[in-house]
Amino acid sequence: MTTSAPHAPDPVHHDGGYARLILSALRRRPDREAFRWTEDGRSHTLTYGATAERIERIAAVLGRHGPAPERALALLTGPRPEAFTIMAAACLAGVRFTALHPLGSRENDAYVLRDSGADLLVVDDTRFADRAAAARAAATRVVTLSELADLAEDIDTTPAAGDRRGPADYLFYTGGTTGEPKGVVLGDRSLTANAWAGTTWAWPERTTFLVTTPMSHAAGLLIAPGLLRGATFVIHPGFDPDRVLDAVEHDGVNATFVVPTMLYTLLDHPRTPTADLSALAWILYGAAPTSPARLIQARQRFGPVLSQHYGQAEAPNALTVLDPDEHHDDPAVLVSCGRPVPGCEIRLLDHDGNPVPVGEPGEVCVRGPLVMDGYWNKPDQTRAALRDGWLHTGDIARADASGRLTIVDRIKDVVITGGFNVYPREVEDVLSDHPAVAHCAVYGEPDPHWGEAVVAAVVLHDGHDVSPDELADHVRRTKGGVWTPKHISVHETLPLTALGKVDKKALRTR
Structure with a gap:
């Protein structure tokens, strides 16, 4: 009697992964409209079939970029189909992917590029030319969307010999309690589960879905379940x-x-x-x-x-x-x-x-x-x-x-303002860099329009004088508008708890 040794799962049961799930949904309805948007004053559309072809061609370009385990791609673009197709192509090619926040700052860009190990940055330089120029110092190679499109147009979608296509990490950067952004590692399992769970929501029978928020964040993860439901996405720039x-x-x-x-x-x-x-x-x-x-x-x-x-x-x-x-x-x-x-x-x-x-x-x-x-490089x-x-x-x-x-x-001291997470420590670090600021505290207060407003209380160094507007401009230049306090008050001292920490509850009451 003989026994067989344990072996890897039969390929017939192999999980195709997130990108393959997306491609199968696109191929099911090749003639249906996937995306509709306006650019340079002209209306554009992209069918499901054309979207699948774009994803495969971009994946083929990325497949020739280098050995899969070492490859990492960052993307900086506003709401447009490439915000989704390049992400899906990276997953298909086995390339680590992250998106830079379109409302972020150069400092945030540099940190994410360094932390993620991105050696290739794809950028919409018609909208983000200044940030693209600054990012060249942190990324090994920078190409524009048009350059990537030209490369993809000329390439055969058949993988080159030795290409390794497989599961990849999607690093979704979110703020950290230490003031340092964290790269949330989302693999095929998480992304595929998200797509299937999203199909159970209340999508209309024939959905034409309007996207007006950054596709680098929540809106981008709505696309896959929508495609599984046969939706069309109309993209506005804001x-x-x-x-x-x-x-x-x-x-x-x-x-x-x-x-x-x-x-x-x-x-x-x-x-x-x-x-x-x-x-x-x-x-x-x-x-x-x-x-x-x-x-x-x-x-x-x-x-x-x-x-x-x-x-x-x-x-x-x-x-x-x-x-x-x-x-x-x-x-x-x-x-x-x-x-x-x-x-x-x-x-x-x-x-x-x-x-x-x-x-x-x-x-x-x-x-x-x-x-x-888990969190990237943060055990x-x-x-x-x-x-x-x-x-x-x-x-x-x-x-x-x-x-x-x-x-x-x-539990975390996050302030959710206008749908974006602002971590007070990040703003406190920026305020503390101003030469006039001796001490500060940042927190959220209920706001009828923003949900919560970012507010700050500061103590100035003796002999220094600075207006709240000047401090707000300092934060805006460094971090961006989302992180800029809606109100900054100047105090002689800040209330402290028995442990010597700033008492933000007392500040809110004050």
């Missing part, structure tokens, strides 16, 4: 309420994603009461706390089309969803972020790792295929976040008897 209303009234748009400030702007726009928004079937919102009173107003204005999601970069891009049919005019329900998405297990745990009773606050802890592999922070077999989100929530979660606080 959020303009007039253009949003025009898109719904005249361009066939029936769905979009907004952060709360965008929702409020639409509600308050003078055209909204008379605009024909009958085609609107789905508004997905999230990324920041939203006022229940404004949600009631939105439901009355737009109809039963609202859907909320809650998530974080470490488990993209939704852990829970509150579906449209649960958006009743009940503030107790509207403050909820819904129930877990399929395949995501959530427990609320106390400091000792024990589940808390229904109605009691506990840290949101998660496990499932969505969860990240200590990875162990802390993934301890005891759970992703510890740092968010505190309560669960009701029906399983709905309500976020009540955050």
Whole structure:
């Protein structure tokens, strides 16, 4: 009698991965419109079939760039199809990928390029020429979108001999509690789970989805599930309420994603009461706390089309969803972020790792295929976040008897303003670099428009004088507009806790 030795899984059961999933969705509907956008005053479209071909051609270019384990690509572009197709091509070619934030600064670019090990930067130099020039010092090679397109046009999509196509890391950079951004490592497993979970959301039957937010962040991870559902994506260069209303009234748009400030702007726009928004079937919102009173107003204005999601970069891009049919005019329900998405297990745990009773606050802890592999080059922070077999989100929530979660606080001191995460330490470091600033504290305060506003309290060095506007300009030049405090107050001293730390709770009360 003979026995066979254990062997690798049969190729017939091989997981094709995230990029192959995207390609299969695109090939299923080759003639359907995938993307629609305007550039240089002209309208452009890209079919599903043409999108698949672009992804394969770019992957072929990247496959000739060098040995797979050493390759790393960074991308700097605004909302346009390349924000998705280059990411998918990197995954297909087995190239580590990261996107630079279009609202970021040169300093942030340099850090991410160094930390990620990116040796190739692809940049839209028509929009980011200054940042591209600065980034050349941190990246080995810089090519423009047009140069990459020319290379892809001339290349056969057949992989060269010895090419190694396979799973790659997508590094999604988010702020850190130390003030240093962290690269969240998302592999094929996380990205594929995100795509499948997203298909369970309330996509209309034939979705024409308007993208107005950076595709380097949450909006980009909406594309794959949308393609699996047969959606068309209309891309705008930014959020303009007039253009949003025009898109719904005249361009066939029936769905979009907004952060709360965008929702409020639409509600308050003078055209909204008379605009024909009958085609609107789905508004997905999230990324920041939203006022229940404004949600009631939105439901009355737009109809039963609202859907909320809650998530974080470490488990993209939704852990829970509150579906449209649960958006009743009940503030107790509207403050909820819904129930877990399929395949995501959530427990609320106390400091000792024990589940808390229904109605009691506990840290949101998660496990499932969505969860990240860890933080790039940060083993200590990875162990802390993934301890005891759970992703510890740092968010505190309560669960009701029906399983709905309500976020009540955050352990991390993040300020979510206009849908973007701002970490106070990053702003404090910039303020502290100013020669007039002796001491400072940065925190968030509720704001009716931004969800939260970044505010700062500073103590000046003796003999120095500087205006709040000058300090705000200093932050804006260094970090960018998102990180710039909406209000800066000057104090003689800052309140301290018994442990000698700045008492931010006292500052908020003050």
